[in-house]
């Protein structure tokens with residue numbers, strides 16, 4: 025295992041008219057599992073393919089351990105990649121699929137190779153599949169084989185390109201746990217690309233958020249969730265999404281009030297004094313930080329009408345006529361009917377203020 029360093033990585037396509045990855049710098053520690061997430065076309069796969077050596081960077085460097093591998097071909101890099109479509113050889117058995125890489129890249133003899141394949145098969149619980157061919161396997165089994173093929177080589181770095189996207193929801197959850205178990209047991213250095221922000225949050229020691237080829241934020245999932253660097257990250261990470269409303273700041277009369285489309289929200293003196301001097305902000309608040317009480321409750325807040333009630337088990341999602349239809353995530357014991365008037369309060373400590381023009385977070 026080894027540390028992976030990416031410095032000022034850039035990839036242009038079509039003689040520069042498309043910038044798929046723009047000045048990406050990132051350091052991944054030995055044994056660290058980093059997830060990369062972002063909307064379609066943000067440059068996730070291109071980044072991974074450059075690390076694998078399948079795509080040549082326009083500029084920038086990639087190092088594994090102390091070695092600059094930027095000019096090395098894929099075959100010479102000590103990485104293993106797991107693909108969404110499994111990429112198994114259809115006419116080889118599972119054992120042959122798993123052992124093939126070892127034959128090509130090491131000088132182990134047949135017995136040693138068999139031993140390693142058996143070890144990896146045992147890790148992935150696929151020993152009874154070793155003599156089958158891929159067409160005899162289910163999607164989940166194929167992905168286990170693909171994972172086994174990656175671990176058998178004991179590479180310095182594992183690269184995962186949306187490996188669970190072709191599996192159904194239940195199997196995806198099982199395999200997610202399986203990959204986390206592998207991570208715990210083998211302490212692998214991994215870059216895991218996904219478009220699923222929940223997968224990125226639950227699996228990553230740190231998560232990297234990209235948009236339009238540019239790094240938006242990198243950090244521990246809870247830090248990213250609680251302190252997004254900008255409105256894009258705030259909106260991308262978390263489900264249901266963060267609520268946004270542009271607000272003007274009214275500082276008249278000794279009280280500070282945030283005035284949004286159809287609502288006024290007085291803030292505490294402590295909050296007001298910590299706010300920058302700007303007159304306008306993009307306010308962001310997560311659904312679980314929007315409290316809903318019966319209308320007329322004392323203590324301020326916003327009077328709103330409930331538009332939609334969605335029960336999701338332990339919680340209810342309430343769509344409210346605050347700004348662009350704020351969503352509140354409340355305990356299922358709070359069950360107003362559509363059309364009811366309620367009082368809405370924000371957990372002030374969780375309110376994010378973003379710059380209206382740049383979207384950057386105000387600290």
Ligand code: ATP
Pocket residue numbers: 037038042043044062063064065066067068069070071219
């Ligand atoms: P998705 O989640 O849809 O797979 P992604 O985040 O992995 O997207 P990339 O596949 O890395 O994004 O693509 C980044 C950008 O580069 C996109 O605008 C894409 O159209 C472009 N791109 C990728 N590969 C090529 C190529 N071979 N030639 C031209 N443009 C490309």
